[in-house]
Amino acid sequence: MAKLNKLQVATLPDAVLDRRQAVPALIERPEDFLIVAGLAGTAQELSAMTNESPGVFGLGGAMGAAPMMGLGLALAQPKRRVLVVTGDGELLMNLGALATIALQNPPNLTVICVDNGHYGETGNQDSHTGLGVALDRIAAGAGFPVVHTINTEADLAEGRRLLREGSGLAFILLRVKEGPTHKIKRNLVPHVERDRFRRALLGV
Numbered sequence: 685m686a687k688l689n690k691l692q693v694a695t696l697p698d699a700v701l702d703r704r705q706a707v708p709a710l711i712e713r714p715e716d717f718l719i720v721a722g723l724a725g726t727a728q729e730l731s732a733m734t735n736e737s738p739g740v741f742g743l744g745g746a747m748g749a750a751p752m753m754g755l756g757l758a759l760a761q762p763k764r765r766v767l768v769v770t771g772d773g774e775l776l777m778n779l780g781a782l783a784t785i786a787l788q789n790p791p792n793l794t795v796i797c798v799d800n801g802h803y804g805e806t807g808n809q810d811s812h813t814g815l816g817v818a819l820d821r822i823a824a825g826a827g828f829p830v831v832h833t834i835n836t837e838a839d840l841a842e843g844r845r846l847l848r849e850g851s852g853l854a855f856i857l858l859r860v861k862e863g864p865t866h867k868i869k870r871n872l873v874p875h876v877e878r879d880r881f882r883r884a885l886l887g888v
Contacts, residue, residue: 697835703798703860708733710796710834710843710858711767715739717847718757718885722750722770726798730769738884741877748777751795755785758793761885765792767847772799772813779822786827786853794847794854795823800862823855830854 707729711717714733719740721730727742743750754768775782775797785795801814813819824831829852834843846854 699800699859699861700836701834701858701860702863703729703800703858704863706834706840706858706860707769707798709837709840710856711769711847712844714767717765717767718761719767719769720750720754720757722768722774723747725800726750726769726771726774729798738880741881744874747774748781750774751778751781751785754793754795755781755788755790758790759788762790762792765847766790766794768793768795770795770797772797772801772819773803773811775819776812776817782823782826782828782855786823789827789829789853791852794850794856795828796856796858798858798860800860802862820855820857823857828853828855831857833857833859835859 703725707726711730711733714730714737717739719730721727721740721742723743723746727744730740731742741753743753750768750770754766758764758766782795785793797819799813799819801811803809803811811817820831820833830846830850832839832843832846832854834840834856843856843858846856
């Protein structure tokens with residue numbers, strides 16, 4: 685098997701943010717959004733922030749599904765702000781979703797990728813982003829009109845502004861250092877999660 689070579693790209697600063705603080709600092713009030721959270725770390729963090737709020741649909745075992753679910757939700761609910769919060773490993777499983785989302789261009793959708801450069805669920809191997817793949821550049825190339833990369837606390841303010849004041853589709857890459865996520869016991873029964881989110885969404 686050929687040896688993997690690290691991509692020759694512009695040197696990025698080492699990630700310094702702790703995801704357990706950075707995700708809440710970016711989103712602040714999750715109740716202001718409809719949220720689709722990718723599996724593993726992001727779903728854990730959003731569940732910890734909201735005490736499993738019915739406005740958060742946290743995935744489990746559906747790797748790669750969050751971006752397209754968020755697109756469908758944004759198109760169906762054009763008057764609501766929709767967030768997809770996913771990880772680098774999950775997004776790498778479905779990069780074509782970025783192209784589809786950009787072509788549809790829903791103005792009420794923001795995709796947040798929490799990028800720690802590792803596959804945390806399978807043994808903490810380096811992910812493609814840990815070897816040099818730049819998801820923010822891929823999003824820009826796919827046609828996202830707004831792309832913002834967060835490397836430090838100073839970059840969070842613009843990310844928060846985009847979430848609340850931005851008037852178009854956006855992609856936010858939140859670079860975090862490798863480390864543990866919040867660990868909480870989630871309800872992983874699919875129909876319970878679905879029905880709870882549906883009631884919150886439709887008020888029935």
